[in-house]
Amino acid sequence: MIKQAIIPLAGLGTRLLPLTSVFPKELLPINGKPGIEYIIDECIEAGIKEIIFIISKKKIMIKNYFYNDKFYKNIIKKKNDPRIIFEYKKILKYRKMIKFVYQDKPLGTGDAILKTKKFIKDKFFLMLLPDDLIIKKNCSKSMIAVHKKYKCSVMASMSVDKKTVSRWGIYKINNKIDNDNFIIDGVIEKPNQKQAPSNKAVIGRYILPKIIFNKLSSLKPGIGGEIHVTDAIQSLIYNDEKFIGHNFIGKYLDCGSMHGYINSSLEIIKK
Numbered sequence: 001m002i003k004q005a006i007i008p009l010a011g012l013g014t015r016l017l018p019l020t021s022v023f024p025k026e027l028l029p030i031n032g033k034p035g036i037e038y039i040i041d042e043c044i045e046a047g048i049k050e051i052i053f054i055i056s057k058k059k060i061m062i063k064n065y066f067y068n069d070k071f072y073k074n075i076i077k078k079k080n081d082p083r084i085i086f087e088y089k090k091i092l093k094y095r096k097m098i099k100f101v102y103q104d105k106p107l108g109t110g111d112a113i114l115k116t117k118k119f120i121k122d123k124f125f126l127m128l129l130p131d132d133l134i135i136k137k138n139c140s141k142s143m144i145a146v147h148k149k150y151k152c153s154v155m156a157s158m159s160v161d162k163k164t165v166s167r168w169g170i171y172k173i174n175n176k177i178d179n180d181n182f183i184i185d186g187v188i189e190k191p192n193q194k195q196a197p198s199n200k201a202v203i204g205r206y207i208l209p210k211i212i213f214n215k216l217s218s219l220k221p222g223i224g225g226e227i228h229v230t231d232a233i234q235s236l237i238y239n240d241e242k243f244i245g246h247n248f249i250g251k252y253l254d255c256g257s258m259h260g261y262i263n264s265s266l267e268i269i270k271k
């Protein structure tokens with residue numbers, strides 16, 4: 001079973017400036033609820049027991065959000081408002097599951113993952129990128145079911161317009177298992193249209209093997225000067241590690257870009 005999840009939160013969020021100049025994007029409200037709470041709820045519903053947040057000193061507000069007891073206790077004493085009591089209890093429930101680790105410099109998702117190395121207990125763990133919201137159907141839960149069946153790594157995937165492949169990690173299909181699951185032959189980060197081996201993009205949900213840490217520790221910076229998880233995955237596939245691309249059913253919302261962020265609340269209201 002997959003019991004641990006990790007969530008990289010140490011990026012700068014430059015695409016959402018000026019909203020992110022002092023405020024972490026993961027706490028920005030999406031239809032009245034901080035984006036990160038959707039991600040935690042997805043984990044809980046998928047059976048995850050522990051979540052490791054990778055933050056930075058600049059994003060300490062994320063930790064403070066879960067440790068503001070004095071404030072809540074004072075307000076509850078004064079107002080005894082059931083809604084506030086409910087919200088505080090929810091925060092306490094979340095906090096019990098969360099561990100914080102730090103990435104001092106945003107050197108890339110691969111480097112962020114490496115910071116969790118000594119905390120990962122089992123052979124496989126889940127990673128969620130919080131910018132990628134998937135609503136209507138729990139993507140992590142479906143991926144865990146695929147992992148249980150095939151006992152291997154799994155990445156969430158989605159078909160994208162060929163013209164947009166340079167925005168994503170794109171994978172090459174080796175074999176089709178069924179309409180929703182594909183054995184992956186390789187993955188390339190942000191290829192141009194000519195380089196792209198397919199139009200199947202990797203979306204921010206991964207079930208990764210613990211051995212990925214060996215690859216990450218020796219990885220050189222890739223495209224954009226960052227250490228990408230995709231490059232470590234490519235290297236694992238090269239060494240015959242089995243990866244499945246899972247075409248998820250839910251609706252994908254890109255909350256990391258301004259247009260996507262604004263649109264996400266509108267899409268959730270439609271639900």
Ligand code: UTP
Nearest residue numbers: 008009010011012013014015106107108109112
């Ligand atoms: P992104 O590259 O999409 O987000 O990383 P970003 O860097 O925060 O935002 P932009 O591109 O400047 O607008 C995907 C996820 O990985 C985390 C980010 O916080 C985001 O949740 N991340 C990224 C890290 O934790 N560390 C890094 O070094 C880079």
